[in-house]
Structures are given as C-alpha cells and as structure tokens.
Amino acid sequence: MDFYSSSSSTISSHEEPHVLAVDDNLIDRKLVEKLLKKSSCKVTTAENGLRALEYLGLGADQEHSTNNNGSKVNMIITDYCMPGMTGYELLKKIKESSILKDVPVVIMSSENIPTRIDQCMEEGAQMFMLKPLKHSDVKRLRCQLMQCQ
C-alpha cells in the first residue's frame, strides 16, 4: 500500500502545501487561516487537539481506519494553550506516530516562556512562534517548509 509514500514529503514549487492549523480561539483560527492562505497554502483548521488527531487519522477509534488525511498534510501549526489537550501533548502524539512523525509541527503561543519553548523543541517541534502571528512570520515559515522538504 502506497499511502504513506512521498506525497507528504516533497513539495514542488507548483503545489500548495497543505497545513493543518489547530487553535481553540475562533479569531486566531480565522487569522492563521488567512495568513497561511496569503502565503499560498491550502488550510484545514481544527478547534482542538482531539479534532486534529481525528482529522489526521490518529483518533482514539481510528486504529484500523483508512483515513489518510494525515498523509496529505505537509505541516501542522498548533496553539500551545488549549483546553483538553495542549499543543505540546498534540505534538507528542504526532511524533509518536509512525505515519506522521516526520511532518513538521510548529507551536504558537502568546506567552514567551523559555522552559515551554525548550520543552517543545526537545520534543521535536519545528519552530516555536509568538502570537500574534505576523505575515512575515508565516512567510519565513513557508520558506523553511520549502527548503527542508
């Protein structure tokens, strides 16, 4: 079965990367979506970690699912402070998955807490970004995404 092959890891300059954006705040979700679209990304949003995992096919009842949304996602950007499952916990779940561990995960937070940043980077986060996000932040991210893929 070919579904976890290369499509998620190579982006040609003609393709739009598909980003999953996770944030419990409605306004922030709308903003990050627009920022990403402005940087030519295809965007799917989720309002919490559980929904994000379900979308990716990593949900609790999805062990034998044929949900292959995960293989279509080129990057995940998530808020840190979310009720239920934090962005850090989501990051861990993604890194534990054999299918998704190589998908870059970016953590966003309104709080600049060094221990929090270290914790995320140690767990394999691609980047940690301070909110509110600016257009220049997303542009930079987009460039990084193109280069490391």
Place this chain on the structure above:
Amino acid sequence: MEQIQRKLAEYTASLYNEKILDEQFIQLQQLQDESNPDFVVEVVSLFFEDSERLFNELAKALVSKITEFSILVCKNSNQTNVDFKKLDAHVHQLKGSSSSIGAQRVQRVCISFRNYCDDRNVEGCLKCLQQVKIEYTFVKNKLETLFKLEKQFVDAGGSFPVV
C-alpha cells in the same frame, strides 16, 4: 472626497496615538485583499461576538458567585467559591483575541485581570471585569466609527492603497 479622506486619516491616526489600537490592526488590514474585501470587518465582528460571549461567562464565573455576605467573608479569609481557574481560562481567551486584532487597551486590562486571578483576589477581579467592559465598549465604538468612515470614503469613490 478630500474632506472624507482627511477625516479618515485623522481618525485612524488618533486610534494609534491614543493606543486604542496597535500595529496588529495594521497586520489585519494588510491581509485584506480583493479575494476577501471585508476581512477586517469580519474578523472584528467575530471579536465582538466572541467577547460578548466571554463577558457572559465571566459574569457567571464571578458575579453570580458573589453575594454581599461572601464579599465580607472574602475580605477576611481566603474563602470563596469562585472558580479562578475557569475565570482565568476565559480571560486568557479574551486576552488572546484582543491581542490578535490589536485592541491594546483591552489586552492590557486582561493582563491585570489574570494577575488577580492568580492571586485569587475577588475584588481585583471584579474591578478588572468592570474595566475590561469599559475598554471593550470604547474600542467597539471606535472601530464602528472607523468602519463607517471607511465606507463613506469608498462610497465617495476612494480606494485604499494596495500594500
């Protein structure tokens, strides 16, 4: 048309000078384009709706839990049945969204509010709730006026420079 343009420019400048809005609002405006010409109004409207919802939640978490008697008790002991964690979670949301649209003054009050939550200070929280509502109403009025002026400008044939 020139008059409207000047009025709009002056009004906009005053919002930044009086620190009612910060540069995050400019970021929002820069995201607006032909594919989404009402983006700023849409996001700000979402902010209004979400904030009103949060004020209801804050009132439930704080005001309804307090009776005159319990305020007396609170002053003398640390007894309270206010769920500060919940309160803080709601204020965190409000802080986040006000920061995201550039509503600087609202955001500032939220920061103080969270400090009072951390200290479990009921009186402080009550004061902040009052204060944040005042700042919110203020910025809401200002933004509504801004949008009205912008509409007048566009209706008079004006267009915004593409950034």
